[in-house]
Amino acid sequence: MKIEWTDDLSTGVPEMDEQHKQLIALLNDFYVAVERGERDEGIQALFEGVDRYTVFHFSAEEAFMEQIGYPDLPSHRETHAMFRREYQGAMERHGAGDRKAVRDLVAFLFSWLYTHIQKTDKRYGAFARQQVGQG
Numbered sequence: 001m002k003i004e005w006t007d008d009l010s011t012g013v014p015e016m017d018e019q020h021k022q023l024i025a026l027l028n029d030f031y032v033a034v035e036r037g038e039r040d041e042g043i044q045a046l047f048e049g050v051d052r053y054t055v056f057h058f059s060a061e062e063a064f065m066e067q068i069g070y071p072d073l074p075s076h077r078e079t080h081a082m083f084r085r086e087y088q089g090a091m092e093r094h095g096a097g098d099r100k101a102v103r104d105l106v107a108f109l110f111s112w113l114y115t116h117i118q119k120t121d122k123r124y125g126a127f128a129r130q131q132v133g134q135g
């Protein structure tokens with residue numbers, strides 16, 4: 001099922017919200033391509049697109065947390081690293097011809113991303129608001 005952006009996913013940090021929307025759009029494209037039974041080359045391109053975007057987004061997010069002096073940065077960073085390991089593993093399985101890896105990955109990505117934005121990412125948003133005296 002595709003993910004819809006709702007205010008429930010907002011961190012309150014506009015730059016991060018924009019990146020999350022972009023990431024969700026990439027994942028939805030990925031999902032649609034898998035459902036359509038897209039050829040391997042097409043799927044590979046989508047894998048790489050999501051791969052590049054998560055590298056960019058996680059490092060932007062970590063830089064932001066560092067900038068605001070966010071105390072839970074180490075565990076948040078570890079969560080991103082864990083995600084990257086899972087993702088790389090699924091990419092490799094797909095490269096080795098395991099098509100089921102793609103479906104499993106998309107399902108995992110969607111549920112992980114949704115929960116991560118809604119629970120973990122929102123916390124740095126709350127912390128950032130406190131820092132500027134609005135929290």
Ligand SMILES: [Fe+2]
Binds near residue numbers: 080121
């Ligand atoms: Fe995050």
